[in-house]
Amino acid sequence: MEARVQLLRKMAFDATSGSGHHLLMDAADKVGGENRGPRPMEFILLGILGCTAMDVISILRKKRQVVTDFEVKGHAERAEQHPKVFTHITVEYHVVGKDVQEKAVRRSIELSAVRYCPAQAMLKEKVPMRYLYYIYEDTPDGPQLRIQGEWKEEG
Incomplete structure (x- = not known):
């Protein structure tokens, strides 16, 4: 590259x-x-979010989940002193769809975090990461929050 x-x-x-x-x-x-x-550090966070977003949506589609909207948000805390590295990252997955299964979302996040996303793999040994997910039902009145949770890596 x-x-x-x-x-x-x-x-x-x-x-x-x-x-x-x-x-x-x-x-x-x-x-x-x-x-x-x-800024360059914003690009690093965007890289993590883009990498995991592409993994998760791809896996959800393979699992035949009907996703009508999908957004991944991130928040990174930084050290106060130079070089002001990331000290913690929270990743939020917002999945909107028809009867999207929590098990499918959790497994998609897991596969991205532990197997597929090189951006996460490079940083997670040095920077603690938290993974939150929100599953919304797509209704005529707009998305309605149905399930929220947190995926944690075992071990």
């Missing part, structure tokens, strides 16, 4: 992935940037 970042101006960089996609990366005004794009 390859990537590069090219300075555009001040603290703004054009980030180019090995697959040829471009993203803008920038810093906050207070450190000389213009706040025109995500």
Whole structure:
């Protein structure tokens, strides 16, 4: 895998992935940037969320779960002192669908966390991660929360 970042101006960089996609990366005004794009640490969190989201939705579809909407949210706490690494990450899976089974959601999260998601695998040995899930029934009146829980890795 390859990537590069090219300075555009001040603290703004054009980030180019090995697959040829471009993203803008920038810093906050207070450190000389213009706040025109995500910070590098935000990209790391987004990478974790994107990786697990793709795993989980793929597994749910293979399990023939009818998912009509799906969102993964993340929250990362950081150390106060430099290098201000992540100290804890919470991942929330919000699954909307028709009769989506809790067992299928839990297993999908488990497979992503322990087998498929390289972004999580790289960080989870150093950064504690918490996995919460919310399953909503898709109704004519909008999504209705049906089940919520937490998946914890055994061992």
